[in-house]
Amino acid sequence: IGNQLSPVIRTTNAVIYGSRIDYNPTSLVTQNLILQSQDLRVSRDVPGAPWTNVGDIVVGPSTVLCPDGSISAYVLTDNSTSQFQGTQQNITVPNDGQTYTASVFILKTTGVSQSVGLNLGLIGGTAVNNYPRIDTTAGTVISGTATISSYNNLWWRLQAPITDNSSGNTTLQLQLYPAVFATTATGSATFFGAQWNTGATALPYTQTTTAAVQQYAVKGLLVENTATNGIRNNTMQGAVAGTPGTVPTNWF
Numbered sequence: 446i447g448n449q450l451s452p453v454i455r456t457t458n459a460v461i462y463g464s465r466i467d468y469n470p471t472s473l474v475t476q477n478l479i480l481q482s483q484d485l486r487v488s489r490d491v492p493g494a495p496w497t498n499v500g501d502i503v504v505g506p507s508t509v510l511c512p513d514g515s516i517s518a519y520v521l522t523d524n525s526t527s528q529f530q531g532t533q534q535n536i537t538v539p540n541d542g543q544t545y546t547a548s549v550f551i552l553k554t555t556g557v558s559q560s561v562g563l564n565l566g567l568i569g570g571t572a573v574n575n576y577p578r579i580d581t582t583a584g585t586v587i588s589g590t591a592t593i594s595s596y597n598n599l600w601w602r603l604q605a606p607i608t609d610n611s612s613g614n615t616t617l618q619l620q621l622y623p624a625v626f627a628t629t630a631t632g633s634a635t636f637f638g639a640q641w642n643t644g645a646t647a648l649p650y651t652q653t654t655t656a657a658v659q660q661y662a663v664k665g666l667l668v669e670n671t672a673t674n675g676i677r678n679n680t681m682q683g684a685v686a687g688t689p690g691t692v693p694t695n696w697f
Contacts, residue, residue: 478617479640479653480653480657481653482650483638484496484519495534496533497533499529499531499620500529501530502530502531503521503523504522505520506520507637509552509599511600512550517637518635520633521633522623522632523633524631525631529622530624531562532621535616535618537616537617540609540612541611543608543609544645545606545607545617546604546648549636550596552635552636553595553598553601559581560578560579560581561623562577562578562622562625563591563605563621564576565618566607567609567610568614568615570611570614576589577591577605578625579591579603581634590606591605606645617641
């Protein structure tokens with residue numbers, strides 16, 4: 446039904462009106478907990494913004510083409526030789542044993558190696574932390590638990606997990622740092638598409654604005670609108686060859 450070819454749905458002696466949506470309606474997967482995932486401007490620049498500054502970080506727009514085809518990345522610049530500077534966002538989560546995966550796209554660099562860092566934290570009980578550090582030129586993980594992959598010729602995608610311990614942690618924190626390892630370190634890095642999702646693997650990036658995004662846990666590969674098959678006995682059962690032959694059941 447409609448202007449799109451639907452998958453074949455087998456029928457016998459009756460018309461089938463069946464949904465092709467294949468999901469578990471009781472299980473929601475959190476796709477992205479981060480708010481304003483593409484707008485890293487801190488509260489100093491945009492009052493009420495979910496991202497807040499660590500130190501006196503400088504945040505500015507980038508003109509580089511992003512993985513989604515937009516021009517919406519931000520450059521974080523640490524100019525201080527006496528403090529770490531970055532941006533962060535805190536999210537309220539349940540006190541349980543859930544695993545979360547943080548992911549973000551980071552612009553590749555050339556020439557001199559540059560170290561960029563993420564700080565992942567669960568806070569409120571017995572704290573859990575993960576501090577991945579990467580080389581944005583070589584595309585390698587220097588320290589921390591993380592994996593990095595080449596998304597295209599411009600961008601790396603970094604993903605890092607963290608697991609709660611049911612000890613009272615109810616704040617999930619993500620911090621992005623353009624320069625790490627020493628307070629004297631300075632530099633800039635371009636970030637795009639920050640994301641938290643439940644589970645131990647980064648899901649495809651989903652943009653958010655003022656609310657987190659959830660989706661159903663799909664069991665199959667196809668999620669489609671309701672499809673129908675108005676042909677009865679579309680496998681032509683009952684046909685007999687001959688002269689004259691017998692037409693299939695429900696065929697005339």
